[in-house]
Amino acid sequence: MTTFTFDIFGTDKKARRGRVTTAHGTFETPCFMATATSATVKGMFPDDVRATGAQLAICNTYHLMLRPTAERVAQLGGLHKFMDWPGPIVTDSGGFQVMSLSKLRTLNENGVTFRSHLDGTAHELTPERSMQIQNLLDSDITMCFDECTPHPATHEQAAQSMRLSMRWAERCNKAFVRRDGYALFGINQGSTYPDLRLESAEALAQLDIDGYGIGGLAVGEGQEAMFATLESIVPAYKAEKPRYLMGVGRPDDIVGAVLRGVDMFDCVMPTRSGRTGQGFTRRGTLNIKNARHQDDMRPLDETCACLACTRYSRAYLHHLFRGEEMLGPMLLTLHNVQYYQDLMRGLRESIESHKLDDFAAAFHEGQARGDIDPVS
DSSP: OOOOEEEEEEEETTEEEEEEEETTEEEEESEEOEEOTTSSOTTOOHHHHHHTTOOOEEEOHHHHHHTTOHHHHHHTTOHHHHTTOOSOEEEOOSHHHHHHTOEEEEEOSSOEEEEOTTTOOEEEEOHHHHHHHHHHHTOSEEEOOOOOOOSSOOHHHHHHHHHHHHHHHHHHHHHOOOOTTOEEEEEEOOTTOHHHHHHHHHHHHHHTOSEEEEOSOSSSSOHHHHHHHHHHHGGGSOTTSOEEETTBOOHHHHHHHHHTTOOEEBOSHHHHHHHHTEEEETTEEEETTSGGGTTOOSOSOTTOOSHHHHHOOHHHHHHHHHTTOTHHHHHHHHHHHHHHHHHHHHHHHHHHTTOHHHHHHHHHHHHHHOSSSOOO
């Protein structure tokens, strides 16, 4: 039997280098998950996603419960077989999407009733139902059902929301079906109020769950407030359990959060940006649609080994986007996913060699240099 474990075998100040073992294999940390919202990374084959170095995928409970339904996925052999991803999978609880996408929401102590954004059909999502759905999907890491506190929120609003999420977390912990190699993560809430964040951390610690999600950040509070929040709450978590900053984010957010002790990340940014023409490089971001790229025979990033960079020029990618050819978003998505995985690999290696400060300094220097001038 495989036991869910988190082994830390390197540190550099607050940053940790670790490995998580699940029922469907291991993944190295710090890590960035492949965002497979509806059981697919948009525009990429699973083999190509794995080839970038991605070891962990995240799927969306809300979307999959509506289509094709968790029951159907279970009948078809579970999410790993369904989407051809044999490695570890995280599923979020659906709480954020219920608040952001669904219609005619009604929130109470029991849960949330809402109408689907797809066809208007009525649904109810409770902590128990969220656990059932994620179990049917056969997720390796299940997230507790929570209310994503809106931003901005008063202290009173944030307190009420956080305490509801903590009561829901207790119900999730009772409903979660414990199996070898499977884990339940709680979600810390409390907006940017340190006292509420610490209260939430203490409530989750009492449940003795397997890991900590940090929710309700990167929702408009700004990077300075996000980092200050992390600095106040990360030390309150049990060191032997993984820490997951949900929905983050930009490369500089990730580097800063790793420096503050975060282990896991996810965000739609690399894939969504790839579909809209934004590319991430060691010298910052660029918009491939800009006219300055139309005669540029350089690759997106000379240091990148992805197909987009080794086989095609910026001029060709610019042509694909201007012509609305589907290959353009596919190639830029591939590049962005590769960039994020290369960034995480660099962070892991720098922690192992105790050179994280040097890595972070070089990263920020490259981003500040910009991409306007030709590479020397």
